Amino acid sequence: MLSFLTDHTEVDGIEETKKIIRNHLSNPYSITKLADKAKMNPASFTRAFKKRVGMSPKEYLIEERIKSAKQLMLQTKGITTKDVSMKVGVQDEFYFSRLFKQKVGVPPSVFMKRSKERIAVVSQIFLQDHLLSLGIQPVAAPSYPTVYPSSNGLPSYLEKQLEGTVLLNAENMFQPEEILNTQPDHIIKTPLHNGEIQSVILSHQQRVRNISLKTQWNEYLREIASLLGQESKVDRIENEIATLELKVRDEICPFTRKGKWAVIWIRGNEIRLYGWRDHACLDLIYQKLGFEAHPDIPTEGYQIVTVKELVELNADKLLILWSHEKDVSRVVKIKEWKMIRAVETRQVYYPNSFEWDPWGPIGRKNMLINFASSLQNSKLMS
Structure with missing residues (x-):
């Protein structure tokens, strides 16, 4: 009990000192004063802070200064690097510029150009x-x-x-x-x-x-690039994504070429059976990555179905996307669930897909990089 209470007191103290650091970037408290606030000695405080936050108080101060600097650069028209440096508590503008480049990868002047057109x-x-x-x-x-x-x-x-x-x-x-x-x-x-x-x-x-x-991810990219005069960058982005799609398709080909698939989203009060086109994620799965769609799934959009209707669909393989564990757990307890062909043959796949959002180049790339390993290690055993 004493250990439990001590741990909670320590956590409260660390959280309070994090707020103090964030609120006093231009005139930060010393480690001694922060430790006093947390009712700890400096050495214990530093160890506890690093254990809780994953970095030392000094490193946390730098991280918060960089975050604050980014906000100032983006949200304050006409602000200079010197002004930003002073506002986040770094008196030497040149040291701030070196620190910013070290942490962000580009100097402040280049970062500010990212939002030149607001x-x-x-x-x-x-x-x-x-x-x-x-x-x-x-x-x-x-x-x-x-x-x-x-x-x-x-x-x-x-x-x-x-x-x-x-x-x-x-x-x-x-x-x-x-x-x-x-x-x-x-x-x-x-x-x-x-x-x-x-x-x-x-x-x-x-x-x-x-x-x-739009129905295609790159239609958004092309229109936005056209609006902002950035058309020259589109082909490179599309080619990079297309190359990655082919690589993943080849990698999972032995895994996907046999059997007809259906994709579902198990939600709190419904099960959605998705179609095979006109949706960025489903287009990627069926058109680009070579999954063979079951002939009786919708062409586009989705249908609300029951477990009994999934039994009647008789899909060889079932892919569960975006679904919370509590909802999946509830559905697999339904008596008819075990009668689904894919369940009987243990061909139900339930990857961690909460961040699978391939409507943009960055999200699409993130999904593709993790796709093969996520899918192949995600069989749902019920």
Whole structure:
């Protein structure tokens, strides 16, 4: 009990000192003062901090300074490197520039050029993926806090690249003031669910670049590149993705060439049976990676089905995507589940696919890099 209480006190102390560091970047507390705040001696505090956070207090201070610097560069028009350096507590501008390049990979002057043309994304699709692949960081972009709670509402592969971007909660109606406060030169907007109308944005219609919903990932890339004068980069991005798709297809060919597949998403109150085209993820699986679609699945979109209907479908192999373990566990307990052909032959695959979002080049590449190993090690034993 004493150990349990001590651990919790220690955690509370570390979390409090993290807040202190974040709130005093320009005039940071000494290790001694931080240790006092955590009611620990300096040596114990440093060890406990590193164990809890994964880095020393000094390293954490540097990380937070870099994050704050990115935000200042993206969100403050006309700010200079010297101003940024002073605001994050680094008095020597040249030391700050070296430190920033060491941590980010480019100097501050190059980083600021990524947002020279200020773009806000108003969409329920991660169009920031396309922008980043073109070398542009948006000043505002959508996020899904409940879908990705541990990475600021973003897939983990986008989180670091969007430090400094204002993240808009796409799970609710967008707040126009929050968007316009970022002072965008252009707003890239797709149709929103439920026909939401952003009245304040409409009053700034000259800034809005409307993009229709697409069925192919690279249609978004090509249109955004055309809007921003970045067409020269598109072929290289598409060729890189196509090469990776062929590599993965060859790698998994022995695994996919036998049997007809069906893809399902088990949700809280329904099972979705997906079609084989006009969806970036399903197009990738069936068209690019060589999975053979069961002839009785939908052509496009999805159908809500029961377990009994999955039995009747009689698919040789079943791929479960995006599904929470509690929902899968509930469904596999249904009596008819064991009658599904793929279940009987142990050909049900349930990879960790929560971040499989191949609508943009970065997400598509991330999915492909992990695809073969994720799939081949994911048989669902029920």
